[in-house]
Amino acid sequence: MRRAFLIIVTCSFPMLDGWCQSDPPTPATGEPYVYTKWESFTTESTHGGLINDHIFYLEADGDSLWIGTEGGLVLYADGTWESWTEEDGLPWNVVMGIAKDPKTGDLWLALFGEGIARFSGGHFQHFTQMNSGLLNDVSYGIDVQGDYVWVASTAGISRYNQVTGEWAVFNEKHAPMEEVWTYNVSAHEDKVYFAVWGGGILEWDVATETWTDYVDPDREMEIDLYRDDGLIHVITTSASYVDNVLWAATYFGLSRYDGRDWRGYMDHDSGLPSNFINFALGRSGTSCYSATDKGLGVLADFTTDTWVTYARDSEDAATWTAHVIVEGQEVKTVPTDLDLPNHFVLSVVILGDDVWIGTGHGLARGIGKGYYEGLR
Amino acid sequence: MKGCAVVFAVTAVASLCTLGTTVHAQVDTVKSDTASYGRTPWEYRPYNRFEKAYKEFFLDVLEYHGYGRHIPEPEHVETVKIGFVGPIIGSVSESLGGPEDIVLRVNQRQIRWDGYQASHLAPLGIKMLQGARLAVEQANARGGYRGRIPYQLVIRNDNGNWRSSGREVITLAYQDSVWAILGTVDGANSHIAIRAALKAEIVVMNTADTDPTFVETAIPWVFRNITDDRQMCYLLADFAFKKLRLQRVAALRAVNRYGRMSIDEFRDAATRLGNPFMVELEYQEGDTDFRPQLERIKSLDVDGVITYGNSRESALLLKQMRDMGMNQWFLGSDRMVTQEFRDIVGASHGNVAAGFPYDPTSTDPRYLRFAKEFRAKYGEDPETYAAHAYDGINMLIEAIERAGLNRALIRDELAAMKEYLGVTGPQEFDPVFSDRSPAVLAILRDGRFEFYSREEALSDKMDFGSPRTP
CATH class of the missing domain: 3.40.50.2300 (Response regulator)
Structure with missing residues (x-):
C-alpha cells in the first residue's frame, strides 16, 4: 500500500538541512522534521576511539555522550573519545545500561552478567548478587530516582539506597509480577517504570510506594485481540515516560498510554518499520523514537499519526532513507547521508536537538539543525 | 502410527542398524492447519466464538536483521x-x-x-x-x-x-x-x-x-x-472431551511455573469446548500428601482429574486418589511417563493417559x-x-x-x-522454529505405557472404557 503513494524526492544532499526544500508541503497537516544530515562513527572510522561497534546503550550527559558497548564503556565529549575496559578496572566489558546520577555525578552501569558498577572519581565499585542485594548478575537496565538506584535484572528488581546502603528487592513475592524477568527501567520524579519480559509494564508510584501493572488485556501470546485495548503484548523491552504519557516498547509493536486511553502501533498499521522494538524513547507526549531491528521509527506527531522512519532500503544501499508516513500511508521519501552498514538499532537518545542512535555495528548522530516538534 | 498398543520397552534390533546417522532429509509433511499458529484447531483458538483477533502473531518466519x-x-x-x-x-x-x-x-x-x-x-x-x-x-x-x-x-x-x-x-x-x-x-x-x-x-x-x-x-x-505442551494439551483435550466425553474435570497441579504454564492450553481447550474445570487446585513442589485437595475434588463428583507436575508428585497423587476410591480418569503430562511413576503407582493405577512428545517405541x-x-x-x-x-x-x-x-x-x-x-x-518446524510434529498419547495399561497416535487414540475402534471404570 505504501508504494502507491510513493513520491521520490530528487533533491541533492547539500540541500538536506531539515526538510527538503524542493518538496511541496502537505497543506492539511504540515511536515515533520526529518534528520537528513548525519555523522557516523565506527571503530574503524574513529581509529579505535569507539572501542566497539556493538552499541547497547546511550546516555546523555550535558553535551557529552556515554556509550555502553559490547566491549567497554565509552565517553564522547567535545569530539574526543575516552574509553574504559576491564584493563582499566571496569568489572565487565559488556555494558547494557547507563544512568547518570544528577545529584552525585556518579555513573551507574548495568553489566550484562556481572551485576552493576558505580563509576565515581575515576574508580569502579562493583556490586554483584554475592556482595549486595542484587537479585541477579544479569543486569539489563539501571536508573536513578532520588537517592535510589533501580536495577532491572533477569530475576527481578533491586533497589539500592545510596544514603543508607540498604537494598530492597521486588519479585513475584513483593510486586504484581507474573514473571520476574525485568528488561529495562526508566525512573522519573514521580514514577518508575519497568519493562518486565512476560509481565508487561510495572509502574512504581514514588509517593505511595505502590505498584500498578499493565498487561495485555486479552492475555494471549499469539494474538492482539483489539488494537487499542491496552498494552499490545507482555513481552516488553523498555518503557519511557514523558509529559505524563507512557511509551511501552515490545517485540510486537509500540503502545502509548496517556493515563486514560491506549494506542497501539504495529508495522502494518503505522510507520513503525518493525514490530521488533529493542528500545523506545519518548521525546514528548506526542513523539516517540523506536529503535527496531529494521531501523529507527519516529512517531513525529501523535495527533496526525505522522511518522518518519529511517532505514536502509536494501542490503547494498549506500545510505539510509527517511520515509514519511501518515496514517499508515507513505507520502514521501527523503534521502539522508546516514551510511552505517546495518540498521539494527539498539539504542537512541536525544542530545539537544540532535538524535543519537546505537546499532549492532556503529553509532550515528542525526544533526538537528532547525529542529522543530510536531508538524510545520 | 507406529503400531497399535505397542509396549514401552524398546527392543534392540542390531541387524537394522545399518543406516547412516541422523540426516537432514525430506520427510512426509503431516497435514496441518497452516493458517493458525501452533496448529491450533479453530475450536481451540482464543476468542474464536466472539471476535477475530486484530493481529495474529507468529505466522511469519522470524528473521535476524543484525550485522x-x-x-x-x-x-x-x-x-x-x-x-x-x-x-x-x-x-x-x-x-x-x-x-x-x-x-x-x-x-x-x-x-x-x-x-x-x-x-x-x-x-x-x-x-x-x-x-x-x-x-x-x-x-x-x-x-x-x-x-x-x-x-x-x-x-x-x-x-x-x-x-x-x-x-x-x-x-x-x-x-x-x-x-x-x-x-x-x-x-x-x-x-x-x-x-x-x-x-x-x-x-x-x-x-x-x-x-x-x-x-x-x-x-x-x-x-x-x-x-511442546500446546500440541500435547490439544491431543489430551481431544481425548478427554471427544473420545472419553468427560464433562467434569478437575485440575490439581504443581504451583511452580511448569504446572502453571504447561496446563494452560488444556484449560483453555476445556473452557472453549464448554467444559471448564470444576476446580483448579495446586500443590507445592515436594508435597507428599494430596488428600485435602483430593477430598474437595471428590466432593465435586468429577469424571476426570488432570495434573501437571513432576513424575513423583503425579504418582503419589494418583496413588492416593485410588486409595480414596476415586476411579476417575487420571490425565497428565509427559513428565509422568517414567519408570518412577510406574513403580510408585503399582498395579492399581486405573485409567491413566498423558501426552508425550514422540514415540519411544x-x-x-x-x-x-x-x-x-x-x-x-x-x-x-x-x-x-x-x-x-x-x-x-x-x-x-x-x-x-x-x-x-x-x-x-x-x-x-x-x-x-x-x-x-x-x-x-x-x-x-513452524515460523518460530518450534517442532510441531504431532504429539502421541501414552496410556498406562497393566503397568506399562502404550503409545498411540492421534488417529489411533480417537478412533472409534479403540475402546478405553467408560469414564470411571478402570
Missing part, C-alpha cells in the same frame, strides 16, 4: 565449541529458589524423602547431557568439523541459585566462545537463557522445555526440537541404532531427554558444517531447516 553475518571466521581454532546448559548438578529447585525452601514445603507428617535437597531436574539434565555427548563423540569419530577440527562440548550447570542460566549463557558466549548452545530444561531458566542469547546473538537449541510460551517471544535465535532404524549405541555407551536405555538432545546436537552440527564458524550464519542454516528427520522421528 552478525559480516563477522569473519576466526583464522584458527583448536576445537569447535558447542555450549551445553542444563541442570546436571543436584543442588536446588529451579522454580522455588533454594533447598531450605523445599524442605519447609514438604509435609512433615509424611515420611520425608530427600529427593529435592538435590535438584529434581538433575536426572533429566544428565540424560540430556548423555545424548549430547554421544552426538558430539560420533561427530568427532566422523572427523569433526569439516573433517579436520574436533567438536568440543562446553558444559555448564544451570541450577545454581538465583537463575544462573542467563549468566551461564553469557559466559559461554563471551568467554568460552562457543558457536551455539543447547539447553535447558526448566521453563524459567530457559526463558532467562534465551533473553541473554538474544543480546549476545547466539543460537540456543532447546530440546527439553515444553512450555508453549518459550518460543512465543519473537526471538530469532531460538530453536526447539521437541513437541519406534522401530525406525535410526532410533534403534541410536538406542543400541546409547546402551553400549551408558548401559541403559535412552529416554526423551537424551533422544531429543542427541537430535538437537546433530542439528547444530549440521548447521555449523554448512554455515562455517559464524553465529548468524549458523542461525540462518537452522532457520532453513523446515524439516528434520531425527531419532525422535520427523520434526516439522
